[in-house]
Amino acid sequence: MRRDIFQAIADPTRRAIIALIALQAMTPNAIADNFNTTRQAISKHLRILTECELIKQEHQGREIYYSLEVDKMKEIDKWLEQFRAIWETRFNQLDELLLNMKTQSKK
Amino acid sequence: MRRDIFQAIADPTRRAIIALIALQAMTPNAIADNFNTTRQAISKHLRILTECELIKQEHQGREIYYSLEVDKMKEIDKWLEQFRAIWETRFNQLDELLLNMKTQSKK
DNA sequence: TATATGCGCAACTATTCGGTTTCGCAAATT
DNA sequence: AATTTGCGAAACCGAATAGTTGCGCATATA
Numbered sequence: 001m002r003r004d005i006f007q008a009i010a011d012p013t014r015r016a017i018i019a020l021i022a023l024q025a026m027t028p029n030a031i032a033d034n035f036n037t038t039r040q041a042i043s044k045h046l047r048i049l050t051e052c053e054l055i056k057q058e059h060q061g062r063e064i065y066y067s068l069e070v071d072k073m074k075e076i077d078k079w080l081e082q083f084r085a086i087w088e089t090r091f092n093q094l095d096e097l098l099l100n101m102k103t104q105s106k107k
Numbered sequence: 108m109r110r111d112i113f114q115a116i117a118d119p120t121r122r123a124i125i126a127l128i129a130l131q132a133m134t135p136n137a138i139a140d141n142f143n144t145t146r147q148a149i150s151k152h153l154r155i156l157t158e159c160e161l162i163k164q165e166h167q168g169r170e171i172y173y174s175l176e177v178d179k180m181k182e183i184d185k186w187l188e189q190f191r192a193i194w195e196t197r198f199n200q201l202d203e204l205l206l207n208m209k210t211q212s213k214k
Numbered sequence: 215t216a217t218a219t220g221c222g223c224a225a226c227t228a229t230t231c232g233g234t235t236t237c238g239c240a241a242a243t244t
Numbered sequence: 245a246a247t248t249t250g251c252g253a254a255a256c257c258g259a260a261t262a263g264t265t266g267c268g269c270a271t272a273t274a
Contacts, residue, residue, distance in 0.1 A: 010117035011262080015186075022193055029220065041263055043222060062220050062271040070194040073187070079122075080184055086129055087177040118232080136250065148233055150252060169241040169250050 005075055008052045013037070014045050018054065018068060025058060025067035112182055115159045120144070121152050125161065125175060132165060132174035 009015055017031055032042040046066055049055045054072045058065040116122055124138055139149040153173055156162045161179045165172040 007117045010114045
């Protein structure tokens with residue numbers, strides 16, 4: 001069973017859940033109120049998010065509050081890091097500029 | 108058919124392809140050499156990545172060079188933006204500190 | 215103690231996904 | 245002109261996914 005953050009955030013419902021509980025911890029029922037599916041479906045998403053540690057539980061009586069595990073979100077940021085260097089270089093557009101000059105001189 | 112960047116980067120092979128062609132444009136065969144699958148499987152991944160515009164083609168004779176569409180990668184970064192504010196706040200750990208003080212005073 | 219509520223889990227289903235094999239086409243090479 | 249090479253598209257298959265319904269177990273409430 002594949003279970004990593006990238007697969008977890010692939011589902012739009014799960015991204016919405018993440019955005020929801022990022023602001024405040026919420027119970028499954030409260031979360032499910034925001035969607036057109038059953039509580040059980042949301043429960044399944046919460047399980048997946050919990051398994052890859054993107055969110056964490058906090059039991060309070062019979063209620064369970066889910067909240068965002070911010071540190072895990074940083075891992076996505078860490079993956080992007082390697083490309084950030086590229087798009088910052090391209091922003092200078094030095095290589096593209098040189099390429100264009102080369103191409104145009106041939107015409 | 109669901110086709111968005113998040114679903115595209117969910118697959119580890121596709122993330123590897125992205126990392127590969129980020130450095131230089133490559134043909135499908137050259138890309139496939141780096142994996143234990145068939146060229147056709149890679150071709151399918153390339154189609155998905157192309158469809159959501161994460162990569163672009165450049166025809167050169169009978170060869171097709173694939174390269175990264177850097178701007179599209181920024182969209183992932185843009186999504187993370189909303190959470191960056193949170194983890195920068197949490198870095199101060201002000202709220203957590205206050206919560207701990209409150210909890211411990213009850214004991 | 216009986217009932218209602220909040221929740222996760224298991225079983226089932228339709229759909230999607232990643233992979234393979236087979237094919238056809240166009241560009242190179244002979 | 246015949247053959248090889250690079251490629252995408254289609255058909256097919258097993259596994260995973262997102263959803264449903266039904267269940268059982270705690271914790272509250274009457």
